[in-house]
Amino acid sequence: MGHPKIVIHAEQSEKNPGLKRETWGTQIVAMLRIPFDEVQMRLAEVLRGLGFSEERALKCARLFAETTRDGVYSHGVNRFGRFVATIRNGSVDRNAEPRVVARFGAMEQWDGQRGPGNLNAWAAMARAIALSSEHGIGCVAMANTNHWMRGGTYGWQAAQAGVIGMCWTNTLPNVPPWGGVEPAIGNNPLVVAVPRAKGHVVLDMAMSQFSYGALEGYRKRGELLPVDGGFDAEGKLTRDPGAIEKSQRLLPVGFWKGSGLAMVLDMVAAMTSLGNATHAIANDPLRETGLSQMFVAIDPRGFGDAARMAQIADEVVESVQHSRPVVEGKTVRYPGENTVRLREENRRLGLPVEEGVWDEILRM
Amino acid sequence: MGHPKIVIHAEQSEKNPGLKRETWGTQIVAMLRIPFDEVQMRLAEVLRGLGFSEERALKCARLFAETTRDGVYSHGVNRFGRFVATIRNGSVDRNAEPRVVARFGAMEQWDGQRGPGNLNAWAAMARAIALSSEHGIGCVAMANTNHWMRGGTYGWQAAQAGVIGMCWTNTLPNVPPWGGVEPAIGNNPLVVAVPRAKGHVVLDMAMSQFSYGALEGYRKRGELLPVDGGFDAEGKLTRDPGAIEKSQRLLPVGFWKGSGLAMVLDMVAAMTSLGNATHAIANDPLRETGLSQMFVAIDPRGFGDAARMAQIADEVVESVQHSRPVVEGKTVRYPGENTVRLREENRRLGLPVEEGVWDEILRM
Numbered sequence: 001m002g003h004p005k006i007v008i009h010a011e012q013s014e015k016n017p018g019l020k021r022e023t024w025g026t027q028i029v030a031m032l033r034i035p036f037d038e039v040q041m042r043l044a045e046v047l048r049g050l051g052f053s054e055e056r057a058l059k060c061a062r063l064f065a066e067t068t069r070d071g072v073y074s075h076g077v078n079r080f081g082r083f084v085a086t087i088r089n090g091s092v093d094r095n096a097e098p099r100v101v102a103r104f105g106a107m108e109q110w111d112g113q114r115g116p117g118n119l120n121a122w123a124a125m126a127r128a129i130a131l132s133s134e135h136g137i138g139c140v141a142m143a144n145t146n147h148w149m150r151g152g153t154y155g156w157q158a159a160q161a162g163v164i165g166m167c168w169t170n171t172l173p174n175v176p177p178w179g180g181v182e183p184a185i186g187n188n189p190l191v192v193a194v195p196r197a198k199g200h201v202v203l204d205m206a207m208s209q210f211s212y213g214a215l216e217g218y219r220k221r222g223e224l225l226p227v228d229g230g231f232d233a234e235g236k237l238t239r240d241p242g243a244i245e246k247s248q249r250l251l252p253v254g255f256w257k258g259s260g261l262a263m264v265l266d267m268v269a270a271m272t273s274l275g276n277a278t279h280a281i282a283n284d285p286l287r288e289t290g291l292s293q294m295f296v297a298i299d300p301r302g303f304g305d306a307a308r309m310a311q312i313a314d315e316v317v318e319s320v321q322h323s324r325p326v327v328e329g330k331t332v333r334y335p336g337e338n339t340v341r342l343r344e345e346n347r348r349l350g351l352p353v354e355e356g357v358w359d360e361i362l363r364m
Numbered sequence: 365m366g367h368p369k370i371v372i373h374a375e376q377s378e379k380n381p382g383l384k385r386e387t388w389g390t391q392i393v394a395m396l397r398i399p400f401d402e403v404q405m406r407l408a409e410v411l412r413g414l415g416f417s418e419e420r421a422l423k424c425a426r427l428f429a430e431t432t433r434d435g436v437y438s439h440g441v442n443r444f445g446r447f448v449a450t451i452r453n454g455s456v457d458r459n460a461e462p463r464v465v466a467r468f469g470a471m472e473q474w475d476g477q478r479g480p481g482n483l484n485a486w487a488a489m490a491r492a493i494a495l496s497s498e499h500g501i502g503c504v505a506m507a508n509t510n511h512w513m514r515g516g517t518y519g520w521q522a523a524q525a526g527v528i529g530m531c532w533t534n535t536l537p538n539v540p541p542w543g544g545v546e547p548a549i550g551n552n553p554l555v556v557a558v559p560r561a562k563g564h565v566v567l568d569m570a571m572s573q574f575s576y577g578a579l580e581g582y583r584k585r586g587e588l589l590p591v592d593g594g595f596d597a598e599g600k601l602t603r604d605p606g607a608i609e610k611s612q613r614l615l616p617v618g619f620w621k622g623s624g625l626a627m628v629l630d631m632v633a634a635m636t637s638l639g640n641a642t643h644a645i646a647n648d649p650l651r652e653t654g655l656s657q658m659f660v661a662i663d664p665r666g667f668g669d670a671a672r673m674a675q676i677a678d679e680v681v682e683s684v685q686h687s688r689p690v691v692e693g694k695t696v697r698y699p700g701e702n703t704v705r706l707r708e709e710n711r712r713l714g715l716p717v718e719e720g721v722w723d724e725i726l727r728m
Contacts, residue, residue: 104666106470107500136471139501139662164632177684180696184687192628194635201631203624227601227619228592235690237591253618255591260567260699264556267565267680268528271558271673272664279683296660298503300636302468309635316631319643320541323548326599332544335624 003032005355032358033350040065043080046364050087051094056119063118067150068351071342072204074213075150077353081360082285083116083149091289092116092146098123101143106135109273112145114289121148121167122157124295129161132297140295143275147171147288152204152339154295155193159200164298165193170266172281172288175208175250178259181235183248186278187211188262193336196313202336207262208250215241215250269294367396369719396722397714404429407444410728414451416458420483427482431514432715435706436568438577439514441717445724446649447480447513455653456480456510462487465507470499473637476509478653485512485531486521488659493525496661504659507639511535511652516568516703518659519557523564528662529557534630536645536652539572539614542623545599547612550642551575552626557700560677566700571626572614579605579614633658 043061044052052060064083068076086092096115100108108127112120124140131138148154148169158165171186187208194201210218210229218225218241228237230244230251237251244250252258270277275292282288300309321331346352407425408416416424428447432440450456460479464472472491476484488504495502512518512533522529535550551572558565574582574593582589582605592601594608594615601615608614616622634641639656646652664673685695710716 102667105499105501107662107664107666109664109667135469135499137469137501137503137660141664164636166632177687177696179690179694180684180687181690182688184684184696190625192625192632194628194631201628203628205618205621205625209618209621253621254569254573255617257569257573257617261554261556261569263680263684263698264558264565264567267558267677268530268556268662270676270680272528272662272667274664274667274669274672274676277676277680277683279680296501298471298632298636300471300473300505300638302471303466303473303636303638305638308638312635312638312641313631316627316634316641316643319641320544320548320627323541323544324546326543326545330543332541332548334627 003034003350005030005032030355031352032355034353034358035350036065036069036347039068039077039351039353042361043077046080046084046361047094049364050084053095056116059122060116060119063122063149063153065351067153068353069343069346070150070152070339071346072150072152073352074211077351077361078357079149081357084364085286086146086289087116089286091287098142098145106131106137107139107141110140110142112142112291114144114146117146117148117291118153120145121154121293121295124293125154125157125165125167125297128165128295128297129158129163129299132163132299133302136299136302138297141269141272142293142295143270143273143290145291145293147291148293150204151189151191152193152202155191155202155204156200158297159193159195159202162195162299162301164195164300165191166296166298167191167294168265168269169293170269170276170278170281170291172283172285173278174212175252175259175262176248177263178252178256181249183283184279185252185259185262186266186281187250188265188278190261190265194313196317197310198314198317199340200336201313201317201334202339204335205253207252207258207265209253210241210250212245212250215245219245266292367398368714369394369396394719396717396719398717398722399714400429400433400711403432403441403715403717406725407441410444410448410725411458413728414448414458420480423486424480424483427486427513427517429715431517432717433707433710434514434516434703435710436514436516437716438575441715441725442721443513445721448728449650450510450653451480453650455651462506462509470495470501471503471505474504474506476506476655476657478508478510481510481512481655482517484509485518485657485659488657489518489521489529489531489661492659492661493522493527493529493663496527496663497666500663500666502661505633505636506657506659507634507637507654509655509657511655512657514568515553515555516557516566519555519566519568520564522661523557523559523566526559526663526665528559528664529555530660530662531555531658532629532633533657534633534640534642534645534655536647536649537642538576539616539623539626540612541627542616542620545613547647548643549616549623549626550630550645551614552629552642554625554629558677560681561674562678562681563704564700565677565681565698566703568699569617571616571622571629573617574605574614576609576614579609583609630656
């Protein structure tokens with residue numbers, strides 16, 4: 001196909017830092033490097049074929065391509081096939097656009113109308129940003145939407161607009177609450193983004209220590225997790241990914257703490273949007289729909305001292321970067337730092353896409 | 365002194381569920397049960413002696429007594445001596461009241477003027493609640509304040525007012541960032557509170573898995589931590605509390621995740637309030653001052669369907685409570701559930717106060 005192809009052995013992935021090892025489970029993977037524009041155009045073509053308008057196809061495709069460009073391989077091009085499946089099975093309504101249900105000051109309640117999750121989330125964060133420029137803080141609570149793919153996207157969106165962004169989503173039940181054995185809470189990703197001229201600080205964290213995708217990757221490579229990731233069949237904490245896949249007892253971050261945080265984030269999103277909470281969402285990745293999400297933007301520039309604000313951001317980042325590292329010679333990293341490096345590398349070399357995944361997309 | 369006195373052996377604390385075992389390090393403790401009003405009055409008397417006005421003394425004393433009443437012993441009456449020390453050494457200015465620095469729509473920037481942290485925080489959350497009833501969402505960012513003692517207080521305050529509350533504070537540097545070995549981030553507690561007629565759901569979580577106070581308790585009892593709480597001198601994860609106290613390498617919740625969350629919460633609070641970030645706060649508990657805090661209230665009742673909102677809250681709580689527990693016969697708990705039980709018990713029996721602590725307060 002004319003794209004540079006590299007064969008990645010697991011042990012070589014260190015030399016291709018753009019390739020997150022969690023993403024590919026197999027020992028040997030043929031990886032293509034495809035220019036960003038070509039990826040976006042092909043995905044847009046597929047979406048148009050599914051009935052997306054020209055503009056929405058391009059935008060949706062761009063968000064997928066940007067996710068891979070930024071190194072979040074699990075939710076970019078690799079996720080596209082599953083996204084297409086949810087369009088085909090009707091879980092996602094390709095033509096639906098979100099609509100405002102209620103307005104109250106700096107807050108709005110939206111109905112996502114089961115449209116594509118990334119387009120809905122982008123629109124909701126854009127509106128929260130606009131509200132924040134008017135009211136200092138703005139919030140959109142959206143019910144009835146779909147998986148937003150990579151949550152960090154909407155954090156980068158806010159930071160790029162010069163404001164602080166916070167957003168979270170609920171999910172299908174995939175984590176047992178602390179003290180329980182069956183999945184009854186979601187891993188409800190939380191995103192907090194802070195604008196900074198020298199590199200935005202963007203945290204994008206799910207409430208389980210590892211995702212099922214990550215567990216699968218470790219298992220296929222025959223590796224143990226770097227830290228405990230859940231419980232085995234006997235209820236003991238374990239680093240064995242296969243044992244956790246079997247027990248379905250993923251570990252919440254911080255044990256009881258992340259379990260509680262997942263629960264309250266779910267409540268806030270569902271109560272404010274009057275949408276579904278996790279327990280009401282179908283426990284099937286291909287039928288997961290009707291999610292509730294919160295988008296908050298804070299624009300402290302209205303207070304008038306943007307220079308001091310920028311200085312504080314730099315000082316925090318530098319204080320962490322200059323603190324003494326575990327491994328001598330390494331620098332302590334901040335959330336989002338790696339993204340900028342991967343973004344540059346993937347722009348330069350082309351997006352890394354597994355040959356089999358690309359073949360599938362070409363056949364769509 | 366006429367108060368019922370019980371002698372608590374560590375192994376008996378199960379029979380006195382109001383007595384959190386983490387709180388008292390020694391094997392045998394003489395514990396008094398003192399009526400709430402008597403505790404509040406004595407603390408207020410001490411504060412008046414230090415120059416607090418009548419009204420502020422009563423309110424500040426009430427917040428300390430309520431914290432012990434709610435079972436958060438580490439930050440209630442047991443903490444009062446340290447609070448008094450910070451008044452005496454000038455870290456806390458007893459007469460200072462917070463003032464508004466800037467207003468912009470639904471947001472306000474406040475200067476805490478180094479007043480008592482709990483009075484400042486209460487006032488800031490009260491204002492955020494008022495802003496939310498006007499704008500749907502309201503936010504107060506406060507610089508230059510002091511330790512707010514128990515963060516959950518301001519969550520309960522919001523929930524009691526019928527709104528969703530979110531607040532967080534930064535702290536002195538007490539946790540190493542992920543990848544670092546020296547304390548460079550704070551354990552920055554985050555509070556999320558959801559109102560619910562049958563019992564508010566209030567999460568109050570610091571970003572370290574355990575506090576130094578908790579480590580001390582486990583060490584004195586000769587117990588291991590229930591889960592890994594930090595690193596030993598060799599950089600290995602450990603459940604040995606003494607080893608972590610020595611290394612000063614507390615574990616952030618969820619390893620890299622809590623480390624990132626602590627950092628962005630610090631940035632948002634400091635940038636929005638134009639106050640100190642963690643790195644700029646004196647690393648000495650008696651000189652820790654000039655903190656930055658965020659108070660957000662969300663009042664979705666403006667959207668008009670309070671009944672549905674209440675129903676969603678109940679459904680989430682029940683779905684978690686009814687999920688299958690690890691220990692048969694037990695119920696999976698939600699954040700804040702235990703508080704209500706302890707509150708009732710401590711109201712009935714009197715606040716549990718260690719005899720030595722009470723003696724010290726009587727001598728103040």
